[in-house]
Amino acid sequence: MKISVVVPVYNPGVKFKKCVKSILNQSHTDLELILVNDGSTDGSAELIDDFSRKDFRVKAFHKSNEGTIPTRRKGIELAASEFVTFVDSDDWIHPKMLEIFANELKQSEYDVVVCNTFRVLGEGRLVKQRNNGWYFDEDKVYEGEEIKKDIITAYFHGHPFPAALHGKIYRRDLLLQHDNLLKGFTILGDDLFYNMEILLHSKKIKVLKEPLYYYRLGGTTSKYMPNLFNDVVRGYEVQKQVAHQYYQDSLQSQLNGSSIMLINMLNRTVYGLFLGSLSQKEIMNEINKYLSNKYIQEATINQGVKKFFPEELKKALEEKDSTYFYRIGQAYYRKKYLKHRVMKMIDKIPVS
Incomplete structure (x- = not known):
């Protein structure tokens, strides 16, 4: 064969x-x-x-x-x-x-x-x-x-x-x-x-x-990707399309899952802003765009999201609190910074 x-x-x-x-x-x-x-x-x-x-x-x-x-x-x-x-x-x-x-x-x-x-x-x-x-x-x-x-x-x-x-x-x-x-x-x-x-x-x-x-x-996921958010919301669109077409018997469950994934990916996308050379003002502007996106707003009121995430995060979504997301993105970046440095060092070890 x-x-x-x-x-x-x-x-x-x-x-x-x-x-x-x-x-x-x-x-x-x-x-x-x-x-x-x-x-x-x-x-x-x-x-x-x-x-x-x-x-x-x-x-x-x-x-x-x-x-x-x-x-x-x-x-x-x-x-x-x-x-x-x-x-x-x-x-x-x-x-x-x-x-x-x-x-x-x-x-x-x-x-x-x-x-x-x-x-x-x-x-x-x-x-x-x-x-x-x-x-x-x-x-x-x-x-x-x-x-x-x-x-x-x-x-x-x-x-x-x-x-x-x-x-x-x-x-x-x-x-x-x-x-x-x-x-x-x-x-x-x-x-x-x-x-x-x-x-x-x-x-x-x-x-x-x-x-x-x-x-x-240690590939592209540890680098700043300017178009990441566009792909994230496109993924949410596709999930909704497939759920409505193939999962009418469990539609709400699938929409809950895709909404939770979207908010989790929002957090990851905000973190990714810190991997580049953007200024604080530029990062805040990007976060404001994310929070105003119609699909983020749609997911904010989803049943699964309301049950899954802590009150502080849900409130930040509802109020479009960009400062909150800036803080958690920055904190996660600082936590991961050393890990990324170590990964890059190991990745540079000569290959056989």
Whole structure:
């Protein structure tokens, strides 16, 4: 069984070699590796061409910088296999990941197979943590309504089913046909809502408890992202759309979950303002914009939000108290500052 591995590439630096080698050295050798260069400026383009010259299984494609959504799409379009898996260009995979995926797909007609993941810092020598969420307590098959009820609802309530595209293998036709929910996203949310749509159209999914994917911590989530809030509210819009279309029997529960997630993401977005070089006045202006957003105001009066959050926060939402959110964002930033410094130091340890 041939498997297509798509790697979107944008300035991964020295980590890129380990990623590619972990794919080309798989025990399952019937594969094609599609390296899609999204306008890298760090020398990755030359590495991609070098890999393609040395190994016939490597396809190289170069384009201008457009972001992850069109870059992954190009990789899917170039894929010649029935099944596609994604690897981020600074991560790596277990030597038998593709073999294990292939064996599962040969045993049954799965639309998606999901493996567990290690979260690592540097090379994983100091920090290597597996996902201990209940979805990975055992190998399990989900079919039909189980997928909608037990898996997709995780994306409304923050349950520990992984939202990332990596660590999964998909039928290529599902990836090509179901990407309508991705419209409007720029930097965050494309994984979650791509998965949401694909899983809604899947008939059979296998979840494996074994961790086969190594995900490096300390990426874009620890950087200031100017468009983060726009993606957050777009995600809320999509959740509402899906809830109304597919969950009429539990609509209020799903809307409660998406509203709680929106307010939690508001806190995270405010914290993210402190990761850049914005002045206090600029941060306050941004917070004021956030609090006046119609979806934040809508979530403020949601039943779930009223039950879930402490009175002080709910009052700050109702009164659009930007000073309150500035204080909690600043406090969280100070708490996390040392952690980020340590993560960056570990991340700079030379790779093998």
